[in-house]
Amino acid sequence: MVLVTGGAGFIGSHLCRRLIEAGHEVLCVDNFFTGERANVEGLFGNTRFELIRHDVTFPLYVEVDEIYNLACPASPVHYQFDPVQTTKVSVHGAINLLGLAKRVKARILQASTSEVYGDPGVHPQPESYWGHVNPIGPRACYDEGKRCAETLFFDYHRQHALPIKVARIFNTYGPYMRPDDGRVVSNFIVQALRGEPITLYGDGQQTRSFCYVSDLVEGLVRLMESPPEVTGPINLGNPVEFTMRELAELVLQITGSKSAMVFRPLPQDDPRQRQPDIRLAKATLDWAPTVPLEEGLKPTIAYFDALLAGRLTAV
Ligand code: NAD
Ligand code: UDP
Ligand code: UDP
Numbered sequence: 001m002v003l004v005t006g007g008a009g010f011i012g013s014h015l016c017r018r019l020i021e022a023g024h025e026v027l028c029v030d031n032f033f034t035g036e037r038a039n040v041e042g043l044f045g046n047t048r049f050e051l052i053r054h055d056v057t058f059p060l061y062v063e064v065d066e067i068y069n070l071a072c073p074a075s076p077v078h079y080q081f082d083p084v085q086t087t088k089v090s091v092h093g094a095i096n097l098l099g100l101a102k103r104v105k106a107r108i109l110q111a112s113t114s115e116v117y118g119d120p121g122v123h124p125q126p127e128s129y130w131g132h133v134n135p136i137g138p139r140a141c142y143d144e145g146k147r148c149a150e151t152l153f154f155d156y157h158r159q160h161a162l163p164i165k166v167a168r169i170f171n172t173y174g175p176y177m178r179p180d181d182g183r184v185v186s187n188f189i190v191q192a193l194r195g196e197p198i199t200l201y202g203d204g205q206q207t208r209s210f211c212y213v214s215d216l217v218e219g220l221v222r223l224m225e226s227p228p229e230v231t232g233p234i235n236l237g238n239p240v241e242f243t244m245r246e247l248a249e250l251v252l253q254i255t256g257s258k259s260a261m262v263f264r265p266l267p268q269d270d271p272r273q274r275q276p277d278i279r280l281a282k283a284t285l286d287w288a289p290t291v292p293l294e295e296g297l298k299p300t301i302a303y304f305d306a307l308l309a310g311r312l313t314a315v
Contacts, residue, residue: 001025001063003106005056005097006070008035010177011111011169014213015068015220016040020049022221027064031055034073038312039176056093057085060100066224067108069097072146074113076139076267077182083141090145091152098156109165109224110153112233114274115143116168124241124275127168127233137269150233157231165223165230170237170276174213174296175303185210188248189297189304192257202266204245207273211238212296215289222285230284237276238289247293254297 002019006012007028012035019026025048028040032053043049054060056071072089073079079086094110101108117125118133133143156162173185181187191198219236242250248261281287306312 001027001065003027003029003062003064003067004070005029005068005093006035006072006111008032008037008039008051009070010039010074010174010181011172011213011216012070013039013176014174014217015070016043016049018217018221020046024048026050027052027062029054029056029060030071034075034078034178034181036178056096057088059096062100063104064100064106067097067101067106068111068220068224069094069108070111072111072142075182076142079142080138083138086141087145090142090149094149094152098152098162101162102156102160107163107165107224108153109167109220110149111220112150112166112168113142113146114168114170114235114237114276115139116147116150117274118143119269119271120274123273124239124277125235126277127235127280134269138267139269154231163228165226166232166234167220167223168233168235169216170211170235170274171208172211172213172216172237174300177300179304179307184208184244184247185300186304188251189255189301190308192251192255192259193301193305193308195257195259197260197262198248198252199264200244200248200261201264201270204248204261204263205243206266206270207241207243207275208247209238209241209275210247210293210296211236211289212291215291219281219285219287222287226285234280234284235276235278236281236287237278238293239276239278240293241273241275242293250294250297251301254294255301
């Protein structure tokens with residue numbers, strides 16, 4: 001039995017489907033803070049799939065063989081809505097799931113993040129870079145929570161010989177993101193489809209590197225299946241870097257939208273640049289992304305188009 005916390009979220013729902021397709025039994029745990037039952041609706045008829053409403057900041061007693069710990073809001077808008085709860089989710093959530101893993105001797109994978117690098121002084125970011133995070137800023141609840149979770153994972157590994165896997169996930173996008181998620185890819189697509197202005201924060205020259213969700217899920221599964229000595233942290237992301245302006249232009253081109261671009265203030269502590277160094281993932285997991293941004297945007301746009309037209313029930 002594989003436990004996926006945050007399994008009704010964007011990445012979690014893709015992971016649940018992927019694990020079910022591979023023949024696993026999947027226990028999806030979610031408190032539906034940003035996730036939706038509709039995201040995993042297609043699995044409800046499957047006898048190998050179970051869904052529990054539960055908040056991971058509270059203890060959880062179940063019997064499982066593997067744990068993917070994805071529970072945590074990921075969009076700045078959502079993780080800054082209740083910052084104290086965000087830190088609790090990462091820290092108390094990690095303690096509870098590590099305690100569970102220790103009791104049942106399960107292998108446990110943490111969905112960490114490129115945010116542990118903060119506004120990076122090294123570019124691209126290798127796993128050996130310790131980061132540049134403002135510990136008291138508005139992003140700290142997420143960044144420091146995820147950094148503390150990594151600390152807990154490595155201390156349980158050293159202290160209790162727990163088999164751990166830590167993935168540092170870079171910006172990932174695809175179908176099943178929320179239209180009100182607030183992250184850049186969903187914002188731009190929804191704005192373009194509605195004919196509303198595309199909101200570029202700052203001058204739009206800051207960069208991100210966008211990974212399509214199927215590539216990311218493949219990386220997570222390969223990491224979980226890797227030999228015990230492979231603990232990570234290991235970067236998973238697409239190394240092709242774009243400015244936000246380039247992303248906006250690409251979305252306008254693919255949707256054929258006539259939306260104008262408007263400039264809005266840059267949020268505090270917004271990282272200027274971000275690009276994963278994925279040499280470790282290539283060497284250790286034989287993994288590299290296969291879906292270019294132009295290709296991944298098409299099914300993502302088609303998903304939001306159907307959602308906004310009322311042809312899908314999610315959100
Ligand atoms: P998401 O917000 O769609 O999914 C998070 C899920 O966790 C949601 O279903 C939410 O309801 C659930 N959740 C939140 N708090 C919970 C709690 N206390 N108990 C149980 N469930 C809870 O975000 P996502 O993009 O799918 O991200 C999944 C994971 O990957 C997160 O841990 C995130 O930090 C990490 N990550 C994502 C990205 C990305 O670009 N998408 C990048 C880096 C890291
Ligand atoms: N825990 C859990 N499920 C389990 C085992 C433990 O939720 O199956 C939680 C428990 O609440 C505990 C935490 O995980 O507070 C850490 O467990 P650990 O055994 O490491 O520490 P201890 O119980 O000694 O505090
Ligand atoms: N961004 C933007 N317009 C939006 C939403 C985000 O220009 O409508 C910018 C944001 O300032 C950041 C980048 O896009 O520089 C990525 O933001 P997102 O919230 O998706 O993720 P993160 O900052 O956590 O990488």
